Amino acid sequence: MPTKIIRKEELIPGRTSLMLLDAPHVAAAARPGNFVMLRVDEKGERFPLTIADADPAAGAISIVFLVMGKSTDALNRLRAGDSIADVCGPLGRATHIEKTGTVICTGGGTGIAAMHHIAKGHHQAGNHVVAAIGARSENLLLFRRELESFCPEVLVSTDDGSAGRKGLVTELLKDRLSGDPSVREVVAVGPVPMMKAVVATVKPFKTPVTVSLNAMMVDGMGMCGACRVSLDGETRFTCVDGPEFDGNLVDFDELQQRLAAFKSQEKISHDLYREQCGCAV
Secondary structure: OOEEEEEEEEEEOOOEEEEEEEOHHHHHHOOOOOEEEEEOOOOOOOEEEEEEEEEOOOOEEEEEEEOOOHHHHHHHOOOOOOEEOEEEEEEOOOOOOOOOOEEEEEEEOOHHHHHHHHHHHHHHOOOEEEEEEEEOOHHHOOOHHHHHOOOOEEEEEEOOOOOOEEOOHHHHHHHHHHOOOOEEEEEEEOOHHHHHHHHHHHHHHOOOEEEEOOOOOOOOOOOOOOOEEEEOOEEEEHHHHOOEEEHHHEOHHHHHHHHOOOHHHHHHHHHHHHHHOOOOO
16 A cells, blocks of 8 residues: 655755654554555565654654665655555564663664654653664754754764764773663664674673674565574574564674675666666666
């Protein structure tokens, strides 16, 4: 069933966009950590996007995506008033949230948007939420204002020092954990190298760390096996067993290899698409 785009905002022009979708059934059931599978048009591939926010009263969900290949490029060409061929969800296991105390939610890149929904869930549960976000530069930071609206602490780092502390988000995380032994959990959402680094940073503190994995998916319902990941030597499927897992058990090296498996084919497909639509650069 076609899903109408209520609003579109380019967060980073030509690179990252936010869409507000008219999806009342998804919004009513969506919880932090859930994702949707969508197709831009009837001939398009299915691909997953994490729900960045949900408004059951308005019957709307927000998605944020990075333009990486043919499908996200095609999605980015749509405007408010256009429709997406189909949106299926909410899928995946929702984030386990309970009132425990202080929780640090760490995000990098477009992962900050997905982390935002999780951080809001912890805030609504009564936890003290510390947001730690990082990007290469200030103009690439996402959802800072939104996080500041409910997080009593928003820690910022940029590679070039244009906003917050110069350096990596893991340095912020290490300092915050060193000064507060009462932190109950760390959540990390972002690129695989960033999540791997967060797990390594947290390990000496023996604080539980949860990561949200971005494995490749085909159906999103556990039938194809494309999204399999290894946890402590055992296979799990990101779409139905996750997308969140204990970070200490994840084989990040294998995950990164699987994500890179079709890079060359994806580039060829994207280049052909851009030639056909007359937008090749």
